Amino acid sequence: MTPMTRLPPSAEHQHQSMESWRGFKGSLTTSILTTHQPMENKVQSVEGSEGELSDDPAPYIDRELINKPRWPEENFEPHETDVTKIRAVFHLKLTDGSGWYTQRDILPEQRQSAEEDEDNDHNTFFVPELTAYKVPQRPKAENGATYSPWTRVSTWRWKRTADDETEFWTPKFAFRRFHARTHKYEGIYVGETRIKNIEPNNKAWVSAYHKWIDQIKRRSDSSWVHEKRRDHWTVPEICAMYNGINEFVNTNGIDAYHGISNVSLQPTLDAINAAGNKNRGMDALRGQMSSAHELKNTSMAYLRENVRDLVKYLEDGGILDDEERFPEKFIPEEEFPTAPRGNARRLGNKNTSSG
Structure with a gap:
């Protein structure tokens, strides 16, 4: 990893089916599955310049962003209803010509009134959080439990089962660093070489992926x-x-x-x-x-x-x-x-x- 390697937006954003909530917190599931309203009926009220409520469903969509992309592969757009957030897409062509890696993230916008620190020593945070996307360790088998290997369920998503339990893992290859106080976007780290031949069942690949994340954290995360x-x-x-x-x-x-x-x-x-x-x-x-x-x-x-x-x-x-x-x-x-x-x-x- 080079210092200030590109810190990318998160991998292709994939949504699990709402059916995964079925049977969990029973009444919660029933409400989710039966009370859905179409998008056109959703209206958010926002105060206008004179304190009156506006029915504009996307009041901030045209605002100019303070935090700007650092890579050509990055695209930032204002969050339509939250002035403190940015919708980010990282779209990277794979070096082997096999396709594209896409990662979507919700990023913080830089605080307009925030002043720069006088020195370079300051707290930072990452989006996504660095260690959250490591390959989950397999728990020790209890009561004769058996574990299946990771199997790919979509382009950037894997699952593993233990008896009747299933867990999912989605890798991330782009991590952005922000100033903790001002939320200024400081850099992006991109694991281009880690995207090749993803294999969560291979100890060597998992070790290399985890070491890359740990290296970013050790060198660039103030909380390490x-x-x-x-x-x-x-x-x-x-x-x-x-x-x-x-x-x-x-x-x-x-x-x-x-x-x-x-x-x-x-x-x-x-x-x-x-x-x-x-x-x-x-x-x-x-x-x-x-x-x-x-x-x-x-x-x-x-x-x-x-x-x-x-x-x-x-x-x-x-x-x-x-x-x-x-x-x-x-x-x-x-x-x-x-x-x-x-x-x-x-x-x-x-x-x-x-x-």
């Missing part, structure tokens, strides 16, 4: 801290994390979990460190969120795999009532660990019945 040993999370820390996620979802809605910011996660991280008497960083918390799987923390894994589709459903005019969108306890009590962490993987499959 060398970990000399693996520090397993304790039961109080896990419970604090679950409580924090439940509180966030109850306050902001299930859909807000998609793209949750470090600022929003900070209270949860503070509670985790207070419960465990540790000093864990934000990357440790996001690592727990991104590595969630059905055998360890079922509801978090379901959020990770399905919340993107819920967001699209709502953007397209879908409706959820408040009880479904703002559940009091999305992660139920029965998923909270009560024994040492090593036994947490013995939790049963998620109950798909309603109630």
Whole structure:
């Protein structure tokens, strides 16, 4: 990797079918599948210059962007309803002539009033989050569980099953770095050589892909801290994390979990460190969120795999009532660990019945 390698937009954005929500949180599924409204009926009110409400469904579509593309392969467009966001597409022709790699991301817009720091030492963050798209580790087999290899289900998507459980993985090959305070777009890192011959079942390929991500993090991520040993999370820390996620979802809605910011996660991280008497960083918390799987923390894994589709459903005019969108306890009590962490993987499959 060269310093300031191109940090690209995310891979081809693929939406899981809303059918993946069927049977999960029963009443939630029923509402999603039966109350969908056509896009033309969706109108968002926005205050105009004189304080009056405007019915323009895309009030910011023509605004001039502050953050600009850094690569010819990048295309930025204003988010139509949120002045703080940018819709980005990275479209790269593959060197072997086999086609194109496309990655779509929602990026932060630079804050107009933000002043530059006087020195070069400042906090940064990445979109997408660097470690969130590593190939998930296979959990240790419990009770004779059998695991299938990764199988390709679409151009940029793989799945793996363990008995009746299925997890998905979508690689990303473009990561953008931003100034944490001003949200200024600082650079893009593109793993052009990693796109070739993607094989999540091949240890050599997985190792090279992970080393590339780790190298970016080690050299360019201000939050990177060398970990000399693996520090397993304790039961109080896990419970604090679950409580924090439940509180966030109850306050902001299930859909807000998609793209949750470090600022929003900070209270949860503070509670985790207070419960465990540790000093864990934000990357440790996001690592727990991104590595969630059905055998360890079922509801978090379901959020990770399905919340993107819920967001699209709502953007397209879908409706959820408040009880479904703002559940009091999305992660139920029965998923909270009560024994040492090593036994947490013995939790049963998620109950798909309603109630």
